[in-house]
Amino acid sequence: MRSVGIWVLLIAVFCVVYVQVNQPEKEYLNAEKFVERVETGVFDELWFDGDETAATSDSEHVVTRDVLDEDQWQAVTATGIEYRDGKPGVWQSLLFYVVLILVAVVAVVFFLRRMQGGGGGGLGNVFELRRTRAKLLDDGARATFADVGGCVEAKLMLGDVVDFLRHPNRWLDAGARLPRGILLEGPPGCGKTLLARAVAGETDAKFYTVSASEFVEMFVGVGAARVRDTFETAAKNAPAVVFIDELDAVGRRRGSGTGSANDEREHTLNQLLVSLDGFRPNDRVVVIAATNRVDVLDSALLRPGRFDRRVKIDLLTRADREAVLKIHAKEKPLSDEVSLAALADETDGFSGAQLESLLNEAALLAVRRTRLQDDGEKPRITWQDVRAALDPSDSRDRVFDQLDAILVESTTQLAEPTGRAVVRCEYEDGSVVEGEVVWMDASFVKLRRSDGSGLVIAKHQLRRIEPLAGTERATDVRPDAFVGRHPDAL
Amino acid sequence: MEDWFARSLTFVIPLWMSLGVHEWAHAWAAHKLGDDTARLLGRMSLNPFVHLDPVGTVLLPLVGVPFGWAKPVPVEPVRFRRSVPMAWGVLLTAIAGPVSNLVLAAVAVGLLAVLHLGFADFPPYVDAFRALLLVLVPLNVLLAVFNMLPIPPLDGSRVVEGLVSPGWRPTWDRVQSCGPGLLVAVIVLPLLVGVSPLTTVYLGILDGLGDFEAWLGG
Numbered sequence: 001m002r003s004v005g006i007w008v009l010l011i012a013v014f015c016v017v018y019v020q021v022n023q024p025e026k027e028y029l030n031a032e033k034f035v036e037r038v039e040t041g042v043f044d045e046l047w048f049d050g051d052e053t054a055a056t057s058d059s060e061h062v063v064t065r066d067v068l069d070e071d072q073w074q075a076v077t078a079t080g081i082e083y084r085d086g087k088p089g090v091w092q093s094l095l096f097y098v099v100l101i102l103v104a105v106v107a108v109v110f111f112l113r114r115m116q117g118g119g120g121g122g123l124g125n126v127f128e129l130r131r132t133r134a135k136l137l138d139d140g141a142r143a144t145f146a147d148v149g150g151c152v153e154a155k156l157m158l159g160d161v162v163d164f165l166r167h168p169n170r171w172l173d174a175g176a177r178l179p180r181g182i183l184l185e186g187p188p189g190c191g192k193t194l195l196a197r198a199v200a201g202e203t204d205a206k207f208y209t210v211s212a213s214e215f216v217e218m219f220v221g222v223g224a225a226r227v228r229d230t231f232e233t234a235a236k237n238a239p240a241v242v243f244i245d246e247l248d249a250v251g252r253r254r255g256s257g258t259g260s261a262n263d264e265r266e267h268t269l270n271q272l273l274v275s276l277d278g279f280r281p282n283d284r285v286v287v288i289a290a291t292n293r294v295d296v297l298d299s300a301l302l303r304p305g306r307f308d309r310r311v312k313i314d315l316l317t318r319a320d321r322e323a324v325l326k327i328h329a330k331e332k333p334l335s336d337e338v339s340l341a342a343l344a345d346e347t348d349g350f351s352g353a354q355l356e357s358l359l360n361e362a363a364l365l366a367v368r369r370t371r372l373q374d375d376g377e378k379p380r381i382t383w384q385d386v387r388a389a390l391d392p393s394d395s396r397d398r399v400f401d402q403l404d405a406i407l408v409e410s411t412t413q414l415a416e417p418t419g420r421a422v423v424r425c426e427y428e429d430g431s432v433v434e435g436e437v438v439w440m441d442a443s444f445v446k447l448r449r450s451d452g453s454g455l456v457i458a459k460h461q462l463r464r465i466e467p468l469a470g471t472e473r474a475t476d477v478r479p480d481a482f483v484g485r486h487p488d489a490l
Numbered sequence: 491m492e493d494w495f496a497r498s499l500t501f502v503i504p505l506w507m508s509l510g511v512h513e514w515a516h517a518w519a520a521h522k523l524g525d526d527t528a529r530l531l532g533r534m535s536l537n538p539f540v541h542l543d544p545v546g547t548v549l550l551p552l553v554g555v556p557f558g559w560a561k562p563v564p565v566e567p568v569r570f571r572r573s574v575p576m577a578w579g580v581l582l583t584a585i586a587g588p589v590s591n592l593v594l595a596a597v598a599v600g601l602l603a604v605l606h607l608g609f610a611d612f613p614p615y616v617d618a619f620r621a622l623l624l625v626l627v628p629l630n631v632l633l634a635v636f637n638m639l640p641i642p643p644l645d646g647s648r649v650v651e652g653l654v655s656p657g658w659r660p661t662w663d664r665v666q667s668c669g670p671g672l673l674v675a676v677i678v679l680p681l682l683v684g685v686s687p688l689t690t691v692y693l694g695i696l697d698g699l700g701d702f703e704a705w706l707g708g
Contacts, residue, residue: 002535002537003510003535003536003537004536006537006538006539007507010503010506010538011503011619011622013499013503014499014500014503014618014622015615015618015619015622016618017496017499017503018500018618018621018622019614019615019617019618020496021493021500022618022621058614096496100495103499110539111544
């Protein structure tokens with residue numbers, strides 16, 4: 001249907017253009033010549049518009065600007081030519097110009113649409129690009145300081161900010177200038193973002209969160225414009241907190257980049273510096289930035305008046321870890337034997353994020369375990385789940401350690417594995433028996449075989465003991481050669 | 491300026507129509523053989539604008555270069571129906587374009603005859619339509635002939651490809667690899683020695699049409 005319309009349109013355009021192009025050319029003549037030509041009788045129409053007199057046929061078009069006298073008029077009209085008012089072909093050329101303009105407009109629209117389709121952005125979005133990408137944090141994502149385990153120093157510092165946002169007058173009366181920029185620095189996953197969210201949760205300030213990398217676009221000047229827009233938006237909605245994540249994306253030391261390719265980033269940084277300066281003293285806008293590369297930041301960012309307060313968030317201490325674990329375990333059904341204090345002991349060097357992930361993993365394992373048992377029991381996280389989650393490496397490695405431990409222990413006392421340890425025992429004559437280790441002492445090993453029967457083997461009968469699996473079934477594990485120590489050698 | 495632009499339009503519009511029909515025919519043939527790639531891309535349409543190439547079909551003809559190309563319709567031989575041997579499918583889709591141009595030329599000749607039977611004397615706009623037909627006929631014959639040249643980017647090469655026996659295949663592939671150069675040579679060389687076969691054919695057909703019209707009129 002559309003094609004038919006376009007064909008009709010094309011044919012129409014062709015006809016209009018063709019008619020116009022093939023208009024006979026105008027010949028300008030004086031009065032005598034004009035009359036002479038008209039008297040030959042080849043013309044069909046006579047036109048008069050006050051200034052010019054014209055005679056036209058399909059192939060000829062003669063015009064005179066002279067005024068024809070009485071006799072000449074009579075001679076002309078005597079040929080039986082048809083008389084018309086106005087200029088010949090006016091509406092035709094009008095139509096022609098309308099068509100030309102239409103064609104041009106259609107062509108421009110056509111090409112613009114193509115450009116937009118291909119280029120992704122298009123012209124319409126230029127102004128949208130300059131808008132801030134900062135997102136207003138909604139209430140659901142807000143946290144409180146109670147959600148943050150450890151980080152005592154940071155909480156103290158941010159507590160001041162919170163109080164400033166809540167009761168600004170208390171601080172202004174004392175003539176205090178609160179740091180308007182706070183830089184949270186620390187290793188990944190230590191809770192920088194969580195702390196910022198807690199600030200938002202503790203106050204009713206608007207909380208804008210933006211990642212520094214969102215400032216930078218492929219277009220020059222966009223980064224700076226976005227920084228400006230971010231701060232303007234925040235200032236308009238004060239009291240507000242602007243949280244800039246991964247500040248090092250734009251805050252890198254100026255002039256250290258590779259050549260001039262990073263000019264755009266420097267513009268963005270300059271604008272950020274200016275914007276940080278720009279608040280009036282009683283603007284209730286606080287900027288919190290987070291980075292884990294404080295060493296690469298431009299020194300101008302760190303000077304007083306900008307990010308003058310640097311809060312270093314260190315790795316968690318044992319007590320911190322316990323606090324964090326408590327927070328994350330709040331919602332999880334833990335078995336009684338799970339000791340968070342013991343777990344805190346074992347998780348030296350873990351960050352908050354890792355601790356959270358650890359407990360989550362344990363919960364997943366607990367669900368999986370109870371689902372496999374399928375006895376309608378509600379999943380509870382046992383110590384075994386926590387152990388399994390703590391060591392994500394192959395369960396066989398755990399059996400190695402376990403086996404080593406009980407072999408060592410068993411030389412002096414009766415040793416029991418803390419978890420499940422499936423082993424393969426190879427007799428001196430080459431025959432093999434597999435089973436779960438129940439206990440072991442200096443002389444004997446007791447295995448529980450898969451059919452449930454127990455078996456006590458004298459160690460001196462065995463050539464070697466090979467670990468198979470921890471929590472997995474023995475058949476799920478590839479049996480690869482373990483050069484076991486001869487029990488006698490222990 | 492506007493005169494020049496208008497004159498270009500009177501050539502470009504019939505060209506667009508012809509190329510539109512040509513490319514539609516490729517797409518339609520492929521569709522009939524089971525490959526709906528072109529149809530899914532919206533190319534199975536008589537609307538010339540979906541086949542336009544900004545440079546080859548708009549810019550060059552408008553500035554008066556009597557040469558152009560449309561966006562080629564993609565054909566995926568592997569998607570043909572199983573009952574269609576791929577070589578034959580390629581041949582048929584390739585030949586559909588030139589054939590469609592011949593059909594369009596025939597239709598234009600038919601319309602010309604109708605015009606002559608319907609009107610003793612042509613009013614200006616009927617005359618313009620007649621002029622359109624007078625461009626369409628030789629243009630389409632020319633397009634059909636030119637596209638059937640067995641030089642690689644052109645449809646004729648794919649027809650040869652369908653016919654070539656496996657033994658000659660390597661030779662043919664070698665010829666194909668220098669296709670674009672060959673094409674330029676075929677276009678440019680006659681112009682250099684002062685002959686323009688395309689123009690000669692074009693004018694010859696116009697002559698024939700003149701005789702045809704005279705015969706109809708008389």
